[in-house]
Amino acid sequence: MTADTTVAVLALKNAAPTLVSSAGFRRVIGSICRLAALAVEHTLRKQELETARVVSQTEGLRSALLSAISHDFGTPLSSIIGSASSLLSYGKTYSPEVTDELLTTILEEAERLSRFVKNVMQMTRLESGALVPRMHWADVEDLISTSLDAAHRRLRNHEIYADVGDVLPLVHVDFVLMESVMVNVLDNAAKYAPVESNIQITARKLGQDVIIDVADQGRGIAPEDLGAVFDKFYRTKRRDRTVPGTGLGLAICKGIVEAHGGTIEALSEGMDRGTTIRIRLPIKTPDVAAVAEV
Numbered sequence: 001m002t003a004d005t006t007v008a009v010l011a012l013k014n015a016a017p018t019l020v021s022s023a024g025f026r027r028v029i030g031s032i033c034r035l036a037a038l039a040v041e042h043t044l045r046k047q048e049l050e051t052a053r054v055v056s057q058t059e060g061l062r063s064a065l066l067s068a069i070s071h072d073f074g075t076p077l078s079s080i081i082g083s084a085s086s087l088l089s090y091g092k093t094y095s096p097e098v099t100d101e102l103l104t105t106i107l108e109e110a111e112r113l114s115r116f117v118k119n120v121m122q123m124t125r126l127e128s129g130a131l132v133p134r135m136h137w138a139d140v141e142d143l144i145s146t147s148l149d150a151a152h153r154r155l156r157n158h159e160i161y162a163d164v165g166d167v168l169p170l171v172h173v174d175f176v177l178m179e180s181v182m183v184n185v186l187d188n189a190a191k192y193a194p195v196e197s198n199i200q201i202t203a204r205k206l207g208q209d210v211i212i213d214v215a216d217q218g219r220g221i222a223p224e225d226l227g228a229v230f231d232k233f234y235r236t237k238r239r240d241r242t243v244p245g246t247g248l249g250l251a252i253c254k255g256i257v258e259a260h261g262g263t264i265e266a267l268s269e270g271m272d273r274g275t276t277i278r279i280r281l282p283i284k285t286p287d288v289a290a291v292a293e294v
């Protein structure tokens, strides 16, 4: 029994009567039952809480999504429509440079929308439990270079340095999901750090973890926001509204990294002193089957 209720009944089968009547034995059985009851109650409570949390998050997600969609779809859509219609009407009279510029705008804004949609979809799948990581053994250097390739257009105005410790163990990850984590983090570095500044990616082994740092020289994050930036739709107050975004990126990163048994945190010395996003992935030892798969 717990304080509130009886959670289960334990029956002893074929126990010797002398043993059952012994005070010491009854005490031991008593404590085992109490511990087991607590554990059962704890599990039940956790399931209840989880259900409540999912329900309230879904409600919150829905209304936040609506406002994000109306806010964040509006701007890129009007630039796409504006650029496309002026190309259509006056395209023949434009110089190649102007045409290029308009086409670039269309492409970049469309890419932004597509990232947004991808993020929203991932968030929904993550929350409904439909996003199940498919783990394979992967090389960290490969992960970093693939992510840099995927983000290269957005990184073209920054100096990128990558430094991967020579002997890193393989990590057990869903490559596609981890790539989207890296792309989100790199995208932030590019968005929130000035043009021409450095973005430094380092990977190293520390104890039983592989640590990937993405450090920028941007505006930094205030101490009180360091945790909150991983919340859904959270964007730090100050100058954020000038940079397009939805506040979903880091929430998704956190969901994905945690699904890998890892952690993600933001480090910053304060405003205008740069930001480092630190991803920690646990090192697992490949078993024989996994090695064969590699």
Ligand SMILES: Nc1ncnc2c1ncn2[C@@H]1O[C@H](COP(=O)(O)OP(=O)(O)O)[C@@H](O)[C@H]1O
Binding pocket: 184, 188, 189, 192, 193, 216, 218, 219, 220, 221, 229, 230, 234, 235, 236, 237, 240, 244, 245, 246, 247, 248, 249, 250, 251, 274, 275
């Ligand atoms: N590298 C960074 N430097 C400064 N601020 C950052 C950085 N990365 C994230 N942030 C802050 O955290 C917020 C949440 O990030 P994110 O979830 O990716 O959303 P978004 O990029 O769509 O705004 C951002 O709006 C920004 O305020």
Ligand SMILES: [Mg+2]
Binding pocket: 184, 187, 188, 245, 247, 249, 250
């Ligand atoms: Mg972002």
